Amino acid sequence: MLNYVHAIPTKVFFGEGQIRRLPEALAAFGKRVLLAYGGGSIKRIGLYDTIMALLHEGGFTVTELSGIEPNPRIESVAEGVRLCKDNDIDVILAVGGGSTIDCSKAIACGVFYEGDDLWQMIVTSGGFSKALPLVDVLTLSATGSEFDGGGVISNMKLNEKLGAGLTFPAVSICDPTYTFTVSPYQTAAGSADIMSHIFEGYFSREDDCELSDGIAETILKTVMKYTPIALQDPENYSARANLMSCSSVACSGIPEYGKEDTGWPCHAMEHELSAFYDITHGVGLAILTPRWMRFILKKDPTALPRFVRFAKNVFGLEGKDDQALAQEAIDRLEAYFRSTGIPMTLKELNIDEKHFEVMADHANRNDRLAHAFVPLTRDDVVEIYRTCL
Amino acid sequence: MLNYVHAIPTKVFFGEGQIRRLPEALAAFGKRVLLAYGGGSIKRIGLYDTIMALLHEGGFTVTELSGIEPNPRIESVAEGVRLCKDNDIDVILAVGGGSTIDCSKAIACGVFYEGDDLWQMIVTSGGFSKALPLVDVLTLSATGSEFDGGGVISNMKLNEKLGAGLTFPAVSICDPTYTFTVSPYQTAAGSADIMSHIFEGYFSREDDCELSDGIAETILKTVMKYTPIALQDPENYSARANLMSCSSVACSGIPEYGKEDTGWPCHAMEHELSAFYDITHGVGLAILTPRWMRFILKKDPTALPRFVRFAKNVFGLEGKDDQALAQEAIDRLEAYFRSTGIPMTLKELNIDEKHFEVMADHANRNDRLAHAFVPLTRDDVVEIYRTCL
Numbered sequence: 055m056l057n058y059v060h061a062i063p064t065k066v067f068f069g070e071g072q073i074r075r076l077p078e079a080l081a082a083f084g085k086r087v088l089l090a091y092g093g094g095s096i097k098r099i100g101l102y103d104t105i106m107a108l109l110h111e112g113g114f115t116v117t118e119l120s121g122i123e124p125n126p127r128i129e130s131v132a133e134g135v136r137l138c139k140d141n142d143i144d145v146i147l148a149v150g151g152g153s154t155i156d157c158s159k160a161i162a163c164g165v166f167y168e169g170d171d172l173w174q175m176i177v178t179s180g181g182f183s184k185a186l187p188l189v190d191v192l193t194l195s196a197t198g199s200e201f202d203g204g205g206v207i208s209n210m211k212l213n214e215k216l217g218a219g220l221t222f223p224a225v226s227i228c229d230p231t232y233t234f235t236v237s238p239y240q241t242a243a244g245s246a247d248i249m250s251h252i253f254e255g256y257f258s259r260e261d262d263c264e265l266s267d268g269i270a271e272t273i274l275k276t277v278m279k280y281t282p283i284a285l286q287d288p289e290n291y292s293a294r295a296n297l298m299s300c301s302s303v304a305c306s307g308i309p310e311y312g313k314e315d316t317g318w319p320c321h322a323m324e325h326e327l328s329a330f331y332d333i334t335h336g337v338g339l340a341i342l343t344p345r346w347m348r349f350i351l352k353k354d355p356t357a358l359p360r361f362v363r364f365a366k367n368v369f370g371l372e373g374k375d376d377q378a379l380a381q382e383a384i385d386r387l388e389a390y391f392r393s394t395g396i397p398m399t400l401k402e403l404n405i406d407e408k409h410f411e412v413m414a415d416h417a418n419r420n421d422r423l424a425h426a427f428v429p430l431t432r433d434d435v436v437e438i439y440r441t442c443l
Numbered sequence: 444m445l446n447y448v449h450a451i452p453t454k455v456f457f458g459e460g461q462i463r464r465l466p467e468a469l470a471a472f473g474k475r476v477l478l479a480y481g482g483g484s485i486k487r488i489g490l491y492d493t494i495m496a497l498l499h500e501g502g503f504t505v506t507e508l509s510g511i512e513p514n515p516r517i518e519s520v521a522e523g524v525r526l527c528k529d530n531d532i533d534v535i536l537a538v539g540g541g542s543t544i545d546c547s548k549a550i551a552c553g554v555f556y557e558g559d560d561l562w563q564m565i566v567t568s569g570g571f572s573k574a575l576p577l578v579d580v581l582t583l584s585a586t587g588s589e590f591d592g593g594g595v596i597s598n599m600k601l602n603e604k605l606g607a608g609l610t611f612p613a614v615s616i617c618d619p620t621y622t623f624t625v626s627p628y629q630t631a632a633g634s635a636d637i638m639s640h641i642f643e644g645y646f647s648r649e650d651d652c653e654l655s656d657g658i659a660e661t662i663l664k665t666v667m668k669y670t671p672i673a674l675q676d677p678e679n680y681s682a683r684a685n686l687m688s689c690s691s692v693a694c695s696g697i698p699e700y701g702k703e704d705t706g707w708p709c710h711a712m713e714h715e716l717s718a719f720y721d722i723t724h725g726v727g728l729a730i731l732t733p734r735w736m737r738f739i740l741k742k743d744p745t746a747l748p749r750f751v752r753f754a755k756n757v758f759g760l761e762g763k764d765d766q767a768l769a770q771e772a773i774d775r776l777e778a779y780f781r782s783t784g785i786p787m788t789l790k791e792l793n794i795d796e797k798h799f800e801v802m803a804d805h806a807n808r809n810d811r812l813a814h815a816f817v818p819l820t821r822d823d824v825v826e827i828y829r830t831c832l
Contacts, residue, residue: 055458055680055681055684055685055688056458057456057457057458057459057460057461058455058457058458059454059455059456059457060453060454060455060457060691061454061455062451063452064449065448065449065450066447066448066449066450067446067448068446068447068448068449068700068701069444069445069446069447069701070446071446072446262681262684262685263685264661264664264665264668264669264685265661265662265665265685265688265689265692266688268657268658268660268661268662268664268665269657269658269661269692271657271661272653272654272657272658272660272661273654273657275653275657276653276654276657279653280653291444292444292651295444295651295701296444296651296652296653296654299444299654299655299700299701300654302449303654303658303697308692308697311457311688312457312458312684312688
């Protein structure tokens, strides 16, 4: 069990109706608000009107930044920074899923970025002295951005999508009813994203982290229990609430207490798929994960015990030889993803092998996958992409 | 699943050697430090010398408050408040277990208490406008005080021991090696305390909290796995580290996300044992818990499904009828506590029924146990105490 630091200053108001806390949460920082959001979904569900009414009653001045992309782009960050500076913004209010929150985190830091090129702030996770305060209202259970300090920003000109350490939300308002209208596709993709955040830490060499492993397994089982219920019955509060809690806790660092940095290989590989093809992050992860598992299990026999634990504790499998257990667990995981209705091959996304070589170079930049649970070379990454076709 | 608020501003530095972070953690608040600790254990293990050397090198001015009791008393709080005021203290450094940290929290708030009677601050959880910053170095895995905002203070003149909402540590330094020398008795008692923090929330009527229930079960299993190892092999780092992480997460509120307030019946009953007989908190909880379980299972048949879940998910029991499963789980829990070597009857602690009636009145003050998982009357409490004899 390795050393760790736990530091999450974010205050979470969880549950139906918590939006009533919004005016007080914002007022702690000032009256000039940048309202950041994505497409029209927050207008369709009435949340935009609810929030505007609360802000109006509370005497806030609102500047809007809309149209933040599903894979948020550096141009949106730049536009947000400009709006904050021009309007002397006190606090950013992000309303949406992880993309909107990530973009808002980058804007919050970008206001204090000292360099000329905002993209360098993302590349280096630095160059800013502080950040504007950020409050968010979550509308999608997926990235965990409501409870961590990171963000992922894309630069489509460079075909790059990078994660950076930015800033924590001061307050996250997490009302599961705002996810009642999330489409089956986005629900399933969001759940795959939550699960991937767990897999990235769970498959590690530190095998005496009983607390964090147990929490990781709990999250996997909870997501696989409630995703089908949410797909069947989109307004099932218990299902939506458990998924939303899982989203936050999965990214809290707690399921990784004591674990080594694995380089998050599936995220590294997926970010290239999104950077080149702008696909839904969670779908890319679902496609990659079982193929990555089969590849590393074949490449390194010492990975087997971890897969056996996964098979027993997550799927309740028993009684076979270890290799069979591991394979069955991976098969079950793939079958689970497929059962949620998302594409499970790259072909279905019209992706062919054209860019695999350069994507693999990017994914393994700075040899970051050399210290993964099973170290990966760029050739390994190409091979894993191929098995996803 | 009910609404909840998550708000833990505490930064935790976990693992061997994290004491090196101490000077920076303190310096953020100032140079005049109140060093609070209990008996001589921190001197025996060399931690006192380590800390004094770090403080000396860092140019800190140190005022000492030693001799904080295992059930910390209001007189120690008053003495600490006096020292803080007389020495213009900037930050409190608590070195010890939950008792020292709880006492330090009360001191931190007491400095800003506006009334005449500090005990009223504990009774009302209020009357203070802010708190001095608090940094702690944890030496016992038990109360979770390193990661929550509460404290328990005793008034032996009134035979009262009350929990109060006080202040969160700004920084907790959690180095499992500091628990290598904790006695078997205190190790076992501390583990029982951790488990009780889980039981108090786990036995609840909200049965759709899959995430929090799973985390609760994980903590119970982890504690029961590693306590015997720590007893057998006191310097086993994995065991001590898992127990220390469990201590913190158990009191983080996460294992109770979405649960109702149950009034924490075993804590309410145990606080009276400690208030009247000054016993070790965790031992009192271990004695009470299985008896409380048998009592409520008998009193209210609707409690059965929760016990069946407990039997299956924590002890891996299966295949019998539900009532037998529940009884076997409780028997196993009692056998586990007994196997850790602590007294499991009140007689062994020289406690008889003399004060049971008045203790029961106190435990159920303000009818707080009327909304427990299975509501308890004061007569029920007397009956539970009797079965502990």
